[in-house]
Amino acid sequence: MKFVSQSVLAVxxxxxxxxxxxxxxxxxxxxxxxxxxxLLRNNQQQPVKPGDIVEEADVISTGTNGxxxxxxxxxxxxxxxxxSRIELKQFRFNPTTQEGESxxxxxxxxxxxxxxxxxxxxxxxxKVQTPTTILGVRGTRFAVKVEE
Amino acid sequence: MISVxxxxxxxxxxALFVSGCATANTFVxxxxxxxxxxxxxxxxxxxxxxxxxxxxxxxxVDTRGGIETKTITAEEAxxxxxxxxxxxxxxxxxxxxxxxxxxxxxxxxSRSVLGAxxxxxxxxxxxxxxVTGHTDRVGSEADNDRLSLQRAEAVRAMLIQRxxxxxxxxxxxxxxxxxxxxxxxxxxxxxxxxxxxxxx
Numbered sequence: 001m002k003f004v005s006q007s008v009l010a011v012x013x014x015x016x017x018x019x020x021x022x023x024x025x026x027x028x029x030x031x032x033x034x035x036x037x038x039l040l041r042n043n044q045q046q047p048v049k050p051g052d053i054v055e056e057a058d059v060i061s062t063g064t065n066g067x068x069x070x071x072x073x074x075x076x077x078x079x080x081x082x083x084s085r086i087e088l089k090q091f092r093f094n095p096t097t098q099e100g101e102s103x104x105x106x107x108x109x110x111x112x113x114x115x116x117x118x119x120x121x122x123x124x125x126x127k128v129q130t131p132t133t134i135l136g137v138r139g140t141r142f143a144v145k146v147e148e
Numbered sequence: 149m150i151s152v153x154x155x156x157x158x159x160x161x162x163a164l165f166v167s168g169c170a171t172a173n174t175f176v177x178x179x180x181x182x183x184x185x186x187x188x189x190x191x192x193x194x195x196x197x198x199x200x201x202x203x204x205x206x207x208x209v210d211t212r213g214g215i216e217t218k219t220i221t222a223e224e225a226x227x228x229x230x231x232x233x234x235x236x237x238x239x240x241x242x243x244x245x246x247x248x249x250x251x252x253x254x255x256x257x258s259r260s261v262l263g264a265x266x267x268x269x270x271x272x273x274x275x276x277x278x279v280t281g282h283t284d285r286v287g288s289e290a291d292n293d294r295l296s297l298q299r300a301e302a303v304r305a306m307l308i309q310r311x312x313x314x315x316x317x318x319x320x321x322x323x324x325x326x327x328x329x330x331x332x333x334x335x336x337x338x339x340x341x342x343x344x345x346x347x348x
Contacts, residue, residue: 029316029348031237031274051274051316069235071276071348077239081231112232114182114239124190130174133209136190141179142200143229 025055027091028072035082036063054088061085062109074100075116076126084109089129093118105129112143174209176200177225182239191215240348241268245303247341250287250295252302255338266310268347276348277312279303279319282326284340285333289323297321299343 030037030052037048040059048060054070062068062084069079074093080086085107093100100118104111106128115137119126124136130146178200181187188201191209198207198215204225208216226233243265245258254262269275281300283292300319308314327340 029274029276031272032235034235051313067231067235069237071237071240075240075346075348077237079232079235079237081229081235084232110229110232112179112229112236114236116240130209132173132211132213133192133215135176138188138190140181140187142187142189143177143179143225143232145175145228147173147175 026053026073027056027088027093028054028070028076030054031069031071033066033068035065035067037061037066037068038063056088056091059085059087072102072116074098074102074118076102076118077114077116078104079112081110084111086111097121099125101125103127103129106144106146107131108146108148110143110145113137113141115140173211175206175228176209177206177220177229178203179225180204238272240346243268243345243347245343245345246338247299247343249336249338249341252298262306265345265347266306269307269312270310272347274316275312276316277304277307277318278346278348279307279317280344281319281321282328282340282342282344283324284335284337285324285327285331286336293321293323295321296323299341303343303345 030048030050032050033048038045038061039048039052040061041055048068054060060068060080062080062082064082067079067081069077071077072091073095078086087105087107089105090101090103092102098117099121102118113128115126119137119139123138126137128135128137128144130144135144176189176191178187178189180203188199191198191200191207192213192215196213196215198217200207202219204219204222206218206220243261245261246255247253248255269277279300281296283296297320300321304317304319307317327337328342329337329339331337331340
């Protein structure tokens with residue numbers, strides 16, 4: 001009995017700990033994919049599926065037939081076409097004040113964006129970087145292509 | 149003679165290659181707004197900067213930061229970004245449900261909103277739902293914190309019943325802190341007895 005209650009407690013503790021850790025880092029979620037889409041996190045690459053959580057510093061890349069769409073917690077929507085590589089360099093958002101800052105890097109490929117609360121609250125708080133320039137997003141729908 | 153001509157050709161090819169490298173490396177297009185509101189993107193920084201503020205304005209930025217602007221057709225934009233545009237997730241939607249006084253029952257007029265909410269949640273791939281409960285200022289703050297959370301959890305339970313993965317359902321109570329309509333304390337205000345739901 002004692003053993004059972006201890007393991008129950010251990011499970012509850014693990015769930016709570018896991019939840020607070022993942023909750024702190026989650027900045028969005030993958031909504032759809034086609035073809036091959038990979039996520040690079042902590043030097044480990046893994047295939048992506050709809051429902052997967054994205055975190056700051058994640059790098060998402062697509063293969064020759066790949067594409068994906070994701071929604072971030074400030075309601076920004078980002079989608080990418082084939083042969084793309086996107087890095088979620090910085091992301092900070094306060095859901096209560098709706099303020100934040102973000103920097104997304106497009107290394108190669110195509111990106112379509114509908115900006116969310118971060119850009120709405122303060123113009124230029126949302127930035128998109130490419131190898132040759134930087135974009136200050138005042139709102140809301142635009143697309144970017146980087147040719148190698 | 150022939151070798152000289154070949155040399156010239158090589159030099160020409162090399163020049164073309166170099167100028168080819170210097171052509172647009174980044175291409176940006178402003179797309180029309182979903183709601184039709186004003187929209188703009190600033191490209192570049194400081195002295196070399198262009199602002200795209202009309203639909204289908206574009207900027208091409210070369211490897212040295214030079215910017216060339218023009219306007220393209222909708223067809224051209226849709227062709228260039230076909231796959232990325234096709235992968236855009238649907239816009240997040242918000243719903244507001246109102247509640248009876250000191251109750252977990254939604255008002256009769258909110259029942260259709262609840263129906264629309266459940267339908268929308270059922271339609272979406274990898275859906276996330278954020279449920280935030282609120283109260284009016286009748287009763288103590290502690291009681292209202294509890295009631296607002298109970299309201300949010302009542303909505304959450306309905307969504308779980310519909311088969312939504314509970315990992316992607318968040319319910320929080322904000323008590324009387326965030327009234328839609330500011331009122332003095334202890335004043336009943338039906339518009340503040342609500343649950344706000346964001347479907348993403």
